[in-house]
Structure formats: C-alpha cells, structure tokens
Amino acid sequence: MTAGNGAAEIHILPYSYVVGQAELKLALELNYIAPRIGGVLISGQRGTAKSTVVRAFSLLTRGELPVTLPINATDDRVLGGWELDALMQGEARSQAGLLEEAGEKGMLYIDEVNLLDDHIVNIILDVVSTGVLSVQREAIDTVRGVSFGLVGTMNPEEGGLRPQLLDRFGLMVAVSELDEEARRAMVLAVLRFDDEAGTASPWLTDGQSADQALREQLDAARESVKDVRLSDDIAKVCADVATHLRGVGHRGEVVTAWAARALAAFEGAPEVTAQHVRKVVPLSLRHRRPEAAHGGPVEWTPEESELLDRLLG
Secondary structure, eight states: OEEEETTEEEEOOOGGGOOSOHHHHHHHHHHHHOGGGOOEEEEOOTTSSHHHHHHHHHHHHHSSOOEEEOTTOOHHHHHEEEOHHHHHTTOOOEEEOHHHHHHHHSEEEETTGGGSOHHHHHHHHHHHHHOEEEEEETTEEEEEEOOOEEEEEEOGGGOOOOHHHHTTSSEEEEOOOOOHHHHHHHHHHHHHHHHHTTSOOHHHHHHHHHHHHHHHHHHHHHHHGGGSBOOHHHHHHHHHHHHHTTOSSSHHHHHHHHHHHHHHHHHTOSBOOHHHHHHHHHHHHGGGSHHHHTTOOOOOOHHHHHHHHHHHO
C-alpha cells in the first residue's frame, strides 16, 4: 500500500497485515463508523506500532495519510490565519489551518498529545464535539462546519492528560507489547513487506484486496448505523455498567451506546445486544474510572472483566 507524498512514495504495511493490536483496530473502526464517538486516545510505550496502525488505517479508509499536528503547533497553524509572505507584500490572504485541512482529508493525528499545550488540545476537542470551527481573531471572522476523525497517542511514561481532556476522548486503548508468537509473526511481516514493497507482489495485492473489502464493510456500517436499534433495556445496561464501574461523569454511558451501536452495524446486526456492550466497555470506560481519570493506571483488570461477565452474562 502506498501513499503519495510530493515526489516520493511512502510505503505502508497494509492494515490487514498489521499483527495483533485487535483492540486498537476495533477502536479506530468504531470511531470511523460513528464519528460522534469523539476520537480515540492510544496509550502505550514507544515501539508498540501505534503510529503504524493509525497511518495504515487512514490510508485504508481515506486513501492518504492523516493530517498530523506537530507538538509545537501554534494557534495560527491549528485554526488558520494570514499568509505571512502575502502580508509582507501588503496583501491580506487567509491561510487554512490544520483543522480545516483535517476536515478535507478526514483524519487528524496527534502524536504525543500529552505533550501538547492544553489550550490547543481543548480547541481541537471542542471542534470534534461540535463539528463547528469558529475563527474570530486578527480581523478573521469565519464559522464553518468541520468533521474529521481524531486520533491521539501518548506514552504514559511522559505524563498524562488532565482529567477534563482525557474524558473528552470517546474511546481509549492501552496498547501492550505482543506475545512471543505475535512478535515472530510481526518480524516476518515487516521483513517481507520491506522486501516486496514497490513490486508486483501477489502477497501485497492480497493485502490490498483485504483492505478494500474491509473498507467497503466499514462504509456500509457507517451508512447503516443510524438504522440500528438500541432498546430501552440496552440503554439501561449501558447506564448500569457505567455505574458499577464508577464511571466519572455521564459521557461514558453515552459513548458506550454509540460504540455498541457502531459494532452492531459493523456486524450487520439489526439491534444492539448486551454482548455488543460487553465488547466496547473497556474502550469507553477505562479512562473514566476514578483512578484512571486522576493519573492512575488505565489497564483493564481481570476483576473488571469478571464484573462485566456477571452484569452482562
């Protein structure tokens, strides 16, 4: 799979050939199907393929790499402003910011979001939740609708996000290292890709075909998700689970409902079941538990899994 980047070609392992990371893939897919979920936050140490999965998914769903926000991004770069070269020549010409560009391309990727200025993070999350980009600064007064998938990554060893910002991400994934067998499979996949990238490789063609089939399934789910029924009983299940897991605030049960509905649409189910809820809860509530919301661990414990099994069967 390749993406054009000016004169160069960027080769990226097909999404379908990325080894492991099932929970991360699920979160990205659900957020694509139901953008109202509000983005995915990925926590994990360096070298756990966070960026690789995100870029491969963006290429699969949108045909190009995501718009990437640098750590040192300024308000002008994020929101848009005036072209400096034009201003120096006495001409006022506006320049689109990264959020507008992300609206056109479909995804904004923030690497090491926990190191970004809180003010910038808050602006981005506001745009994601409202779908409105309002720029009123330095003689610029514009309001436009903007929609894009938001994905942020962070290394927990470098600090976390403030609870208010953490809660604004719809889903959170804690990426762990692969087991021994998966590590072996990953090494073989990467080596084979390095050898065959840019060639007429049947293996790569198969991977691209699998990606295309998945893209069609995701797009179909995105179209049908609004038709998936979520009963009053299942709404109560979402609320009860959030209560028993001591979810902070009420965003968790709403996101759980959206994510469960997206999963049902992806599976072609006409309505949400308790098992759909069971599968998405670790994504929607792990960062909303009191300990996680205040800088504690975000890993899902066996005790919490047992609790879910008791609640949902």
